[in-house]
Every structure is written in structure tokens, then in C-alpha cells.
Amino acid sequence: MISTDERTLAPKKAIMEWARQPMDAVPFHQPVLLEEALEGLAVRPGGRYVDCTTGEGGHTEGILERCLPGGHVLALDADSAAVDAAQRRLNSYQPHFTLVHGSYAQLGDIIASHQFGSADGILFDLGLSSLQLEASGRGFSFRRNEPLDMRFDTRGGPTAADIVNSYHQEELARLLRTYGEEPRARSIARAIVQRRPFDTAAQLAEVVTRVAKPSRGGIHPATRTFQALRIAVNNELDNLQTGLEQAIPLLKPGGRLVVISYHSLEDRIVKGAFRRESKGCICPPEVPQCVCDHVAQLRIITRKVITPSANERVRNPRSRSARMRVAEHLQGITQ
Numbered sequence: 364m365i366s367t368d369e370r371t372l373a374p375k376k377a378i379m380e381w382a383r384q385p386m387d388a389v390p391f392h393q394p395v396l397l398e399e400a401l402e403g404l405a406v407r408p409g410g411r412y413v414d415c416t417t418g419e420g421g422h423t424e425g426i427l428e429r430c431l432p433g434g435h436v437l438a439l440d441a442d443s444a445a446v447d448a449a450q451r452r453l454n455s456y457q458p459h460f461t462l463v464h465g466s467y468a469q470l471g472d473i474i475a476s477h478q479f480g481s482a483d484g485i486l487f488d489l490g491l492s493s494l495q496l497e498a499s500g501r502g503f504s505f506r507r508n509e510p511l512d513m514r515f516d517t518r519g520g521p522t523a524a525d526i527v528n529s530y531h532q533e534e535l536a537r538l539l540r541t542y543g544e545e546p547r548a549r550s551i552a553r554a555i556v557q558r559r560p561f562d563t564a565a566q567l568a569e570v571v572t573r574v575a576k577p578s579r580g581g582i583h584p585a586t587r588t589f590q591a592l593r594i595a596v597n598n599e600l601d602n603l604q605t606g607l608e609q610a611i612p613l614l615k616p617g618g619r620l621v622v623i624s625y626h627s628l629e630d631r632i633v634k635g636a637f638r639r640e641s642k643g644c645i646c647p648p649e650v651p652q653c654v655c656d657h658v659a660q661l662r663i664i665t666r667k668v669i670t671p672s673a674n675e676r677v678r679n680p681r682s683r684s685a686r687m688r689v690a691e692h693l694q695g696i697t698q
């Protein structure tokens with residue numbers, strides 16, 4: 364069993380070890396589709412941009428490079444360790460950025476409380492960063508013997524251990540099927556319930572690996588279970604829907620929205636939001652006359668998703684599943 368002290372100290376210890384590394388060993392995270400994202404955002408000097416998922420600040424730094432002189436970036440992240448890492452990386456760009464520890468699900472309030480006004484571009488780079496996977500001490504990786512936490516924001520909410528140790532078998536199976544698209548959801552849920560309680564990511568990975576089938580794509584058998592738990596712990600899909608809904612009206616006319624997603628559940632939400640907001644009428648086809656009064660807010664720029672080049676996929680294997688979509692705002696907000 365992991366003691367409460369170990370549970371609270373493990374993330375801090377891992378971050379301190381990471382911070383003690385020589386500077387050439389950091390940053391951990393290679394920003395994915397960096398050039399493509401900057402182009403998608405159409406970053407220009409004097410522009411005002413929001414990076415909803417600053418992580419280790421890779422994309423934020425790229426935006427700052429191009430929006431100065433005169434520009435500003437509001438960068439946020441739900442993970443306080445990411446905010447600290449971004450602060451270290453971006454220090455020399457003071458005072459041209461504002462870093463906020465918060466969720467893009469509250470984007471409207473965050474923008475309002477910082478009196479940021481409307482934006483020339485908003486970026487979402489979803490998923491988790493290499494820092495979180497390799498050095499957060501929060502059990503995101505099935506390869507690590509860390510407490511099974513998986514929260515981006517550790518200020519509250521249930522951990523992954525709370526979920527696997529308390530959900531009914533059926534609820535667990537549903538979660539694994541819905542958020543992990545795991546074909547062996549029922550068998551894995553049964554094995555989890557028989558073996559629990561779990562303290563660490565490695566304990567859970569061991570049980571799941573015994574039951575789950577290795578996939579044809581060569582991904583680790585515990586990948587889908589870990590993805591499902593992370594999505595559930597962080598309420599990722601609802602937050603994405605809410606974040607996109609809040610972001611669109613915050614764009615200036617001609618302002619760009621760029622979203623990089625890493626699995627089909629995320630991409631489906633992005634595609635749906637882009638499609639809906641690029642249409643005038645959204646009445647069901649059986650309604651003879653429009654009653655919705657919906658007004659198109661977006662023009663879709665990327666008819667097909669943008670994916671990393673073969674070169675980037677080799678250089679940065681974590682980019683492999685990335686899919687980027689870009690849209691442009693048609694009307695402004697009244698502020």
C-alpha cells in the first residue's frame with residue numbers, strides 16, 4: 364500500500380527531479396504540428412492569442428515569437444505543474460503573456476476576468492504532455508509505479524484509484540467501452556473488481572495486460588484502459604465541448620480556431636462543433652421551414668484534417684495520432 368505521505372509527495376518529488384535535470388535535457392514535450400498550428404492561427408505581430416493548453420509552453424513560445432512586437436498571449440493550463448514549467452520556459456517573454464492555472468471549460472470567465480477582450484486566434488492542443496506522462500508522478504503511464512491519480516488539476520475531484528476502487532463492475536465496463544473503445548471492457552472490468560483495491564498505475568497495468576488483447580497496431584494492451592480512466596477523471600469530453608462553445612464567440616471576425624486532437628472521441632467533438640457552427644440552419648431535415656434561427660459563426664479552413672509529416676512522426680512518435688482542424692470566425696463579439 365502507498366501511504367498518504369507518499370501519495371502527496373510522489374508528484375512533487377518527480378517534478379523536482381525533472382527540474383534538477385540539466386537545461387539541455389528539458390523541455391520534455393515536443394510541440395506537435397507546431398508550424399502547421401502557427402500557420403493555422405495566422406499569427407501576426409500585434410495579435411492577441413489564447414493558448415488553452417499551454418503545457419510546457421511549446422506552442423505558446425511559437426506564438427509569442429510571431430506576435431511580438433505588440434502582441435499578447437493568454438496561456439492557461441489545468442495542471443499547476445504545467446503552468447510552472449511554462450513559466451520557466453517563457454520567462455524572457457515577460458510581460459507579453461499572462462499565465463493562468465485554470466480550465467478551458469471556464470474560458471469565458473477567465474478571458475473576462477483578465478479583461479483580454481476578443482482574440483485573433485485560439486489554440487487547443489488536447490491530450491496530455493510528455494511532462495505529465497514521464498514525470499508528473501500521477502500515474503498517467505502504465506509503465507510507472509506511481510500513485511493512480513491521473514488528475515490534471517489536483518485541487519479536487521476523484522482520482523483514477525477512486526474510480527477503479529469504487530465503481531460497480533457494469534459502470535466500469537461502460538466507462539472502458541465509451542472512453543477507451545476497449546473491446547474487452549467487460550472482462551477487464553471483472554478482473555479489476557476481483558483484484559481491487561489498486562494503489563498504483565503499475566498494479567492496474569499488470570491486471571489489465573493479463574486480460575486485454577494486444578492490439579494489431581502494436582499499442583500496449585493497457586493503453587485503452589488508461590485513456591478511458593484519464594478521460595473520465597478529467598471530464599475531458601464535456602470540457603472540450605464546453606471549451607469550444609465558449610471559444611468560438613470570443614474570436615474576432617477573421618480570428619482563427621485551431622484544435623489538435625489525439626483520438627477519435629476528441630476529433631468527433633471538434634468536427635461536430637465545426638460543422639454545426641459553420642451552418643446557418645441546423646433544423647432537422649424533416650422540418651419544412653427553418654425554426655432554429657441559428658447563425659453560422661465559422662468558416663471551415665481545413666476540409667481534410669492535417670496530420671504530422673512522416674518526418675515529424677519519426678522525430679516525435681507521440682505526434683503519430685495527431686489531427687488538426689482549423690476554422691475562421693465570421694462575425695465578431697460585441698464587447
Ligand SMILES: C[S@@+](CC[C@H](N)C(=O)[O-])C[C@H]1O[C@@H](n2cnc3c(N)ncnc32)[C@H](O)[C@@H]1O
Binds near residue numbers: 416417421440
Ligand atoms: C498536449 S499538452 C499541451 C502541450 C503544449 N502545447 C506544448 O507545446 O508544450 C495538453 C495540456 O492540456 C492541459 N489540459 C487538459 N485539460 C485541460 C483543461 N480542461 N483546461 C486547461 N488545460 C487542460 C493538460 O494539463 C496538458 O498540459
